[in-house]
Amino acid sequence: MPFIRLFVKNLKAMLEFHLLLYYSLDMKLRILGDEVLRQRAEALVDINDETRQLVKAMFVTMDEAKGVGLAAPQIGLSQRLFVLRSDDDIDRVFINPHIIATSQETCSFEEGCLSVPQIYAEVERPEKITVQALDEHGKAFTLDAEGYLARIIQHEYDHLEGVLFIDRLDPELKEEAEKTIARREEKKAEREKEKARKKAKLEARKENYR
Numbered sequence: 034m035p036f037i038r039l040f041v042k043n044l045k046a047m048l049e050f051h052l053l054l055y056y057s058l059d060m061k062l063r064i065l066g067d068e069v070l071r072q073r074a075e076a077l078v079d080i081n082d083e084t085r086q087l088v089k090a091m092f093v094t095m096d097e098a099k100g101v102g103l104a105a106p107q108i109g110l111s112q113r114l115f116v117l118r119s120d121d122d123i124d125r126v127f128i129n130p131h132i133i134a135t136s137q138e139t140c141s142f143e144e145g146c147l148s149v150p151q152i153y154a155e156v157e158r159p160e161k162i163t164v165q166a167l168d169e170h171g172k173a174f175t176l177d178a179e180g181y182l183a184r185i186i187q188h189e190y191d192h193l194e195g196v197l198f199i200d201r202l203d204p205e206l207k208e209e210a211e212k213t214i215a216r217r218e219e220k221k222a223e224r225e226k227e228k229a230r231k232k233a234k235l236e237a238r239k240e241n242y243r
């Protein structure tokens with residue numbers, strides 16, 4: 034019996050690992066210009082094993098991209114879920130969050146975003162907030178946050194509303210950022226097209242030699 038139990042346990046771990054791999058491989062970061070970043074995300078109705086696998090994979094993707102936070106819309110899922118790790122090094126998960134209070138005092142801090150690569154700008158936001166949310170086990174919690182943590186929560190929360198940090202900049206700065214990203218994405222698409230063309234040419238040549 035212990036053998037069978039061990040086998041089942043291993044099988045479960047193996048399955049979970051593959052699911053995690055599948056999820057993180059599939060997680061392409063969405064870049065400014067992608068519609069999903071502009072949609073208001075939907076509340077999660079069910080928090081289950083799949084949600085927890087998704088959360089794990091989101092942390093993997095976040096770490097690979099060297100980010101401090103990642104919201105579901107950034108990987109193409111229009112769901113009210115984000116993960117983050119602030120300077121206290123705690124992995125935090127927020128599902129269906131509500132910011133229920135914000136301080137009068139605001140502060141300015143330089144922000145960046147995995148969906149707006151290589152653009153950084155000072156953004157003014159409330160210094161302290163109180164947020165209510167569910168964790169990955171469906172447990173409700175209330176958190177008072179300030180400083181860097183409050184900053185990341187507000188940035189990630191914006192993603193669930195279809196808002197990006199550049200929307201909070203002067204219109205000229207925002208336009209400049211949009212143009213820079215659009216140009217970069219265009220060049221990237223051109224490079225990919227060229228690569229595909231070369232590959233097709235090579236394949237055709239191979240075909241001729243057969």
Ligand SMILES: [Zn+2]
Binds near residue numbers: 145146148188189192
């Ligand atoms: Zn972001």
